[in-house]
Amino acid sequence: MIATWWEGFEPYVAGFLDASVVVLVLSICSILVSWIFGLLAALGKVSRFRLLRWLSDFYIWFIRGTPTLIQIFIVYFGLPQFGLRLSPFVAGVIALGFNGGAYVAEIIRSGLSAIPRGQTESAEALGMGRSLLMRRIILPQVFRIILPPLTNEAISMLKNTSLLSVITVVELTLYSQTIIATTFRPFEFYIATALIYLVMTSVISQIAAYLERKFARSL
């Protein structure tokens, strides 16, 4: 029985692998983009310039208050009206990255505010300049603090890539739907798809847990 069950899957293994790779590449690109937007927005929030603070606040407010799916539609279907026609993959990465950036910004801001003022002062008192003390004293400590929430953010980013199936990015979710359309076996294939996502998110958790253990010795 197991043998026949497996025979049903076998023709699709290569396809699942390809689709999983697409999910990974999508996730990595979107996460990197979200870090860039997040860092910019976090710096904007603590900026001396009111306009930048206001822009950051507006960005975070808009992203957190609207559905991710609508944001994806705006980028993929909405921007072409202004002549900006993006491939599904690029539109998806931009939409997810822009979305994740708002959450990353809040994470970075809370991490920065968790570092006591004395850490900066003692570095300044030794003659360190702004960028040196950020690089050597503040950011390494912020990174340790924000690693757990950043991991959660990476995991939800990976899961959110499945939303891109609706703008025809052939990732895991869309791939399994096309198979189901011909095999009529939704239960097995959706379970299989879920398990593949589960493996990937678990790997992220394990990597983060390893990093946390590595840093835990000092805090």
Next chain:
Amino acid sequence: MTADRDALIRIRGLHKSYGPIEVLKGISLDVHQGEVVSIIGASGSGKSTFLRCLNVLEMPQAGRLRFEGFDFDFDENSRHRPTAADLRLLRARIGMVFQSYNLWPHMTVLENVIEAPIRVAGQPLREATANAEALLARIGLVDKRHSYPTRLSGGQQQRVAIVRALAMAPKVMLFDEVTSALDPELVGEVLSLVASLAEDGMTMLLVTHEIGFAREVSTRTLFFDQGLVAEDGPPREVLQDPRSDRLRQFLKRVLHTDVRRDAGHAVDGSAGAQAIEGSAP
């Protein structure tokens, strides 16, 4: 106060306000090489702010500061206001130790000590490490060099913080209530390190609540009151024969709590405090 060309630090008319509150109302002071200046005063008298103005962690609104080759005029319209680069150079020459140690928790003891010598002063790793280990040996913590600060007691952390500042070979050391956050039984080890630096001839300014220690170690005592230097002189004179009522009242309050706190512990403070009380008129 006449102009003093030989002073290591020369301060004239230092003003500092936070919004409508004027914390420093025009401080002028000369500090000479080798002087150990203790600064006492009630909280809010401006003594910590003054110390933080010396390495410009707080930017005064007016006044002048001369130290080594630096000659700053803090007036807003002055062309001699310090730039960011000036401040980095100035601070590299002035060591400062804080109430809350402020060691960097993500670095080992040794890394804490060699960070500024390497990154700010540009020392080679080998030289910085040898120097740091010698300093750590002096305070008996060389075997803790690969430990993280959280593994150390408060007194050990504060002594490492002092060594971290010393590693830059500063011309002056500023101590901002360095024993206030410590458990009473750990105060002694920090004070004796500060005292040994004084014996070495290090120029120091220390804001302290340890009146007895100020009397033992310093060569000069300032009493800060409402943003001004109210009394200035040798510690025995200032502390045993206060000219103003305000200082007399202040000493009475501080020594009372000192005696109570020291009741169970033999720290440096108690002997001095009792000596002063005994000689009060």
